[in-house]
Amino acid sequence: MLFNNKIDFALIKFPIIFPLIYLFILYGFQNAESYLIFFTIMLLAEPHFGATWTIFFDKCNYPHFNQKKNIFIIGSLLVVLFCLVGFFTFKNLFLLIFYGYNIYHVTRQSTGICKLYNSDKKEINFQLNMIYIFNIIFFFVGLFRFYFPIINSEELIILITVVLGLSMLGLCIYQFLKYRSFDKIFTTLTGMIIFYPICFVENPVHAILFGVTMHYSQYIVITAKVYFGRNKNIGFFSKKNFFKIFKSKFFFIILFYGILMSVLSLSGKFNYAYLENLILIPIIGQMLHFYLDGFMWRFSESHNRDVTLKYLKEEI
Numbered sequence: 209m210l211f212n213n214k215i216d217f218a219l220i221k222f223p224i225i226f227p228l229i230y231l232f233i234l235y236g237f238q239n240a241e242s243y244l245i246f247f248t249i250m251l252l253a254e255p256h257f258g259a260t261w262t263i264f265f266d267k268c269n270y271p272h273f274n275q276k277k278n279i280f281i282i283g284s285l286l287v288v289l290f291c292l293v294g295f296f297t298f299k300n301l302f303l304l305i306f307y308g309y310n311i312y313h314v315t316r317q318s319t320g321i322c323k324l325y326n327s328d329k330k331e332i333n334f335q336l337n338m339i340y341i342f343n344i345i346f347f348f349v350g351l352f353r354f355y356f357p358i359i360n361s362e363e364l365i366i367l368i369t370v371v372l373g374l375s376m377l378g379l380c381i382y383q384f385l386k387y388r389s390f391d392k393i394f395t396t397l398t399g400m401i402i403f404y405p406i407c408f409v410e411n412p413v414h415a416i417l418f419g420v421t422m423h424y425s426q427y428i429v430i431t432a433k434v435y436f437g438r439n440k441n442i443g444f445f446s447k448k449n450f451f452k453i454f455k456s457k458f459f460f461i462i463l464f465y466g467i468l469m470s471v472l473s474l475s476g477k478f479n480y481a482y483l484e485n486l487i488l489i490p491i492i493g494q495m496l497h498f499y500l501d502g503f504m505w506r507f508s509e510s511h512n513r514d515v516t517l518k519y520l521k522e523e524i
């Protein structure tokens with residue numbers, strides 16, 4: 209089976225365990241901050257980017273790609289070109305675009321997961337509106353805390369954090385009272401709080417990594433379902449066989465990708481320009497991930513419904 213309620217809840221609907229672990233290490237072991245960043249990137253962030261390629265390079269996709277070369281071939285080359293030009297000619301603006309694209313991409317996944325686990329159109333619209341509103345707010349909070357530091361008063365930061373936190377809690381209570389669907393609250397809450405740390409962390413790296421660990425978990429598990437579903441290894445998601453995933457080709461691909469790209473990410477710490485610029489390689493991989501995902505998970509297209517959605521919606 210590809211469906212397990214406990215796995216889906218813990219790793220897709222409400223993977224709060226990852227931000228809690230991050231929080232515990234960040235504030236409990238402050239001397240380990242650099243290690244926390246590196247291992248989060250290596251074990252979750254970059255493997256999640258690598259998971260894209262496990263389902264992208266699949267023979268079932270190739271006829272579709274040939275029909276839409278402008279999107280998948282020319283479009284991808286243009287993304288790479290944009291990264292190269294942007295990184296070396298207007299780096300600050302490029303990184304701001306990268307930041308905005310990141311939030312947009314994560315928000316789209318959060319709304320997609322709400323649709324995946326809900327069939328009530330009115331409640332889905334409520335979920336989507338709340339997630340978009342809060343993530344837009346968090347975008348501007350991050351913009352004015354780290355890029356253009358207008359929000360620099362400790363009292364104002366505390367006020368924003370408390371007000372937004374109480375607002376999200378209140379909306380979750382409202383959702384329950386209006387729609388009486390307790391489990392759907394968690395997908396809404398996950399989508400709303402992913403960027404919540406941007407309100408109170410001091411290092412902008414944590415603003416991205418802290419809550420987005422939930423996004424990484426969601427994506428890895430969802431792509432695993434698609435990968436194993438396509439390869440007829442659906443038994444991996446039973447309780448008995450779940451840990452066999454860690455012996456699979458899928459796991460080794462994303463682990464290798466994670467190690468390679470996280471090591472390249474460290475190149476930004478070097479003082480030598482030719483080494484420092486190697487960080488562009490994982491950035492290009494991330495931008496391609498943002499771009500291609502916008503088409504790979506577009507279920508209005510019959511191809512994506514046939515080769516991807518059926519492994520996420522149907523009981524196998």
